[in-house]
Amino acid sequence: MPSDLLSIALEAQISSRVIDHTARWLRSNHGIGHYTIGSAGHEANALVALALEPTDPALLHYRSGGFFMARSLQAEDRGQPVEDPIDSVLRGMLARSTEPIAGGRHKVFGSHGLSILPQTSTIASHLPRAVGLALSLNLSESASTHWSRDSVVVCSFGDGSLNHSTAQGALNWASQLSHAGHRVPVLFVCEDNGLGLSVPTKADWVQASAQSRPAIDYCRVNSGDPAAALAGLSQAVDHARSTGRPAFIHLDTVRFLGHAGTDVEAAYRSPDDMRRELRRDPILATAQAAIDHGQCLPDELTAWYLDLREEVRGRAFELTSEPVLADAAEVMSPLAEPLRLHPRTLKTASEKPATGERLTLAQTINRTLAELLEDRPEVIAFGEDVGRKGGVYGVTRGLQKRFGADRVFDTILDEQSVLGLALGASVNGFLPLPEVQYLAYLHNAEDQLRGEAATLSFFSNGQYLNPMVVRVASYAYQKGFGGHFHNDNSVAVLRDIPGLVIASPSHPSDAAPMLHACVDHAAESGAVCIYLEPIALYHTTHLHEEGDDGWLAPFDADTDGALGGRVHGDGTGLTILTWGNGLWLSHRAARQLRRTDGIDVRILDLRWLAPLPIEQMLTHARASGCVLVVDETRRTGGVGEGIVTELVDAGFEGPIDRIAGLDSFIPLGAAANLVLVDEDQIVAAARAALGR
Numbered sequence: 001m002p003s004d005l006l007s008i009a010l011e012a013q014i015s016s017r018v019i020d021h022t023a024r025w026l027r028s029n030h031g032i033g034h035y036t037i038g039s040a041g042h043e044a045n046a047l048v049a050l051a052l053e054p055t056d057p058a059l060l061h062y063r064s065g066g067f068f069m070a071r072s073l074q075a076e077d078r079g080q081p082v083e084d085p086i087d088s089v090l091r092g093m094l095a096r097s098t099e100p101i102a103g104g105r106h107k108v109f110g111s112h113g114l115s116i117l118p119q120t121s122t123i124a125s126h127l128p129r130a131v132g133l134a135l136s137l138n139l140s141e142s143a144s145t146h147w148s149r150d151s152v153v154v155c156s157f158g159d160g161s162l163n164h165s166t167a168q169g170a171l172n173w174a175s176q177l178s179h180a181g182h183r184v185p186v187l188f189v190c191e192d193n194g195l196g197l198s199v200p201t202k203a204d205w206v207q208a209s210a211q212s213r214p215a216i217d218y219c220r221v222n223s224g225d226p227a228a229a230l231a232g233l234s235q236a237v238d239h240a241r242s243t244g245r246p247a248f249i250h251l252d253t254v255r256f257l258g259h260a261g262t263d264v265e266a267a268y269r270s271p272d273d274m275r276r277e278l279r280r281d282p283i284l285a286t287a288q289a290a291i292d293h294g295q296c297l298p299d300e301l302t303a304w305y306l307d308l309r310e311e312v313r314g315r316a317f318e319l320t321s322e323p324v325l326a327d328a329a330e331v332m333s334p335l336a337e338p339l340r341l342h343p344r345t346l347k348t349a350s351e352k353p354a355t356g357e358r359l360t361l362a363q364t365i366n367r368t369l370a371e372l373l374e375d376r377p378e379v380i381a382f383g384e385d386v387g388r389k390g391g392v393y394g395v396t397r398g399l400q401k402r403f404g405a406d407r408v409f410d411t412i413l414d415e416q417s418v419l420g421l422a423l424g425a426s427v428n429g430f431l432p433l434p435e436v437q438y439l440a441y442l443h444n445a446e447d448q449l450r451g452e453a454a455t456l457s458f459f460s461n462g463q464y465l466n467p468m469v470v471r472v473a474s475y476a477y478q479k480g481f482g483g484h485f486h487n488d489n490s491v492a493v494l495r496d497i498p499g500l501v502i503a504s505p506s507h508p509s510d511a512a513p514m515l516h517a518c519v520d521h522a523a524e525s526g527a528v529c530i531y532l533e534p535i536a537l538y539h540t541t542h543l544h545e546e547g548d549d550g551w552l553a554p555f556d557a558d559t560d561g562a563l564g565g566r567v568h569g570d571g572t573g574l575t576i577l578t579w580g581n582g583l584w585l586s587h588r589a590a591r592q593l594r595r596t597d598g599i600d601v602r603i604l605d606l607r608w609l610a611p612l613p614i615e616q617m618l619t620h621a622r623a624s625g626c627v628l629v630v631d632e633t634r635r636t637g638g639v640g641e642g643i644v645t646e647l648v649d650a651g652f653e654g655p656i657d658r659i660a661g662l663d664s665f666i667p668l669g670a671a672a673n674l675v676l677v678d679e680d681q682i683v684a685a686a687r688a689a690l691g692r
Helices: 003-030 045-051 065-077 085-093 127-136 165-179 205-211 226-243 271-278 282-292 298-319 328-332 343-350 361-375 399-403 415-426 439-445 447-459 508-525 581-597 614-624 639-649 669-674 679-689
Strands: 153-158 186-192 217-222 247-252 379-383 408-410 431-436 468-474 501-503 528-534 566-568 574-578 601-605 608-610 627-634 656-661
Touching (some): 003 065, 003 085, 003 226, 003 298, 045 065, 045 153, 045 186, 045 226, 045 247, 127 153, 127 186, 127 415, 127 447, 165 186, 165 415, 186 205, 205 217, 205 247, 226 247, 226 282, 361 399, 361 528, 415 439, 415 468, 431 439, 508 528, 574 581, 574 614, 574 679, 581 679, 614 639, 627 679, 639 656, 656 679
Parallel strands (some): 153 186, 217 247, 379 408, 379 431, 431 468, 468 528, 574 601, 574 627, 627 656
Antiparallel strands (some): 501 608, 566 601
């Protein structure tokens, strides 16, 4: 092992250990600090850093102190200016707003200058992003990527997290891609300390699970021999870099100081077990190697350790005088900027002439996707059945043939992988437009949006962004087809994700402007946008009678007026607030009310479910003085609850009535109509609201 790397490894490992002891000391002796999950016993991950280039992207779990220190020292040794790594970790632990990556929002290992993307996952939910990033390195020649094509992506996690479905899904995806001949240079580093919290991991489980994966190279690393460990790691990294094959690094570690500061190890580990683990301390092995190489004497090493401990403790106290996050606005500042139109959107759209051909919703979305692919080389569109088939409903038909299989393509049937590719590709310079085939399919992968996509800007203080627009075939009303797996009317899981933009066009005239607005907003601000497409309206042509062409519109992508809601009619008898399929139903109900009851209705199509167009809602509610909310989602937890609350909070004092889907899953056949809002219900509710 080269002496310079041995020196860096030892300094990195000891610095990380001293910080962990400092965290416990501050909490127990002084009641200071907010994070005591440490890296003690895992410091062999410093050798993983030294086997890589400091420019290789890294997604690290919470026991990666050794890696973080080693990469910082490695970069500094090569003349790259870096933040003091000890100060960075201490500031994070103390939740100081001066902390350089997350600004005090969490203690994470991250650095934009060191290509370390901050992760907060404890359940390996960052692994799909890592695979997606590795795949994106060689995905397309037409886009300019942030990392070089010969990079290797590293992600780390614990042996307990290996059992999580997200980890298994990511490993399966990488295996499948590699088996199919794709380059996926990702290093899965499983740091095996034999425990998941307090639950032991069977000694042979990690190896048995990982070694059986096809097209993934398995390498077991013994941290007790740093020279052999670094040699094995370097060989694995070089092989992944040259061949593009993924590798699984099984890194033997131990765990000292318990899971966290509040964890009483004696409750589940015997004294003999803990004493045996002390003999496997990776720092002892590295220190012995340094002594054997004549780099230091034992007494000198001990003195240096004690001096560093006092220095770090003193520095921690100094940092307590630095500021913390002071108000809610400061806390929330990295979240995506408010939805707005961007100047170049209007310019680009106005240059494209409108055509007279009247299109359906599906046709309009297809043409808009073609425009985006033509105008933006960084745009990629993908998902299940998206490529050759052109989507279950034909929305992406013809796009792969026109733009090529590196821009429009199929994925495996796994929503975590679909979103993982979007997460990885978007931090690498692409603007992904992934499709989730049905809203019901989103729920098993929703944490990729909540825990990964929406949090990246928040926990990197805006230094890392993952812009994307996720298209989701949505809602119910498919004439009884498919049951609840293909008819899902719940979007509650999306509406409470901070910073997430949710667009829901219903009419062809809105589809193009709103999709362009989403893409431009994502590109300019790094926002994560969800574009909910009503399946039942994809191929609808009429509104009242066959042949009236009421649900067709000429193609026009001009985004002027794309934001906020769109009002239909100027009636003063009743205001209906709705969106999606509710718009089509409300139009039909409004005609019936006008003909049979003489009630003039105005309909506000909300179009945007997050943020809601609150000012418009209030304006049009006051125009009639009476509101009916037509909500196709469920009564409990549905969008309608939020609409009513916002009106009341804004000071609307008139009557508000609400109809919504029942708190039920969607059954097959005609029974679906029994739990969904229909035209007759809207008419009856409108009459009741007006006392008719």
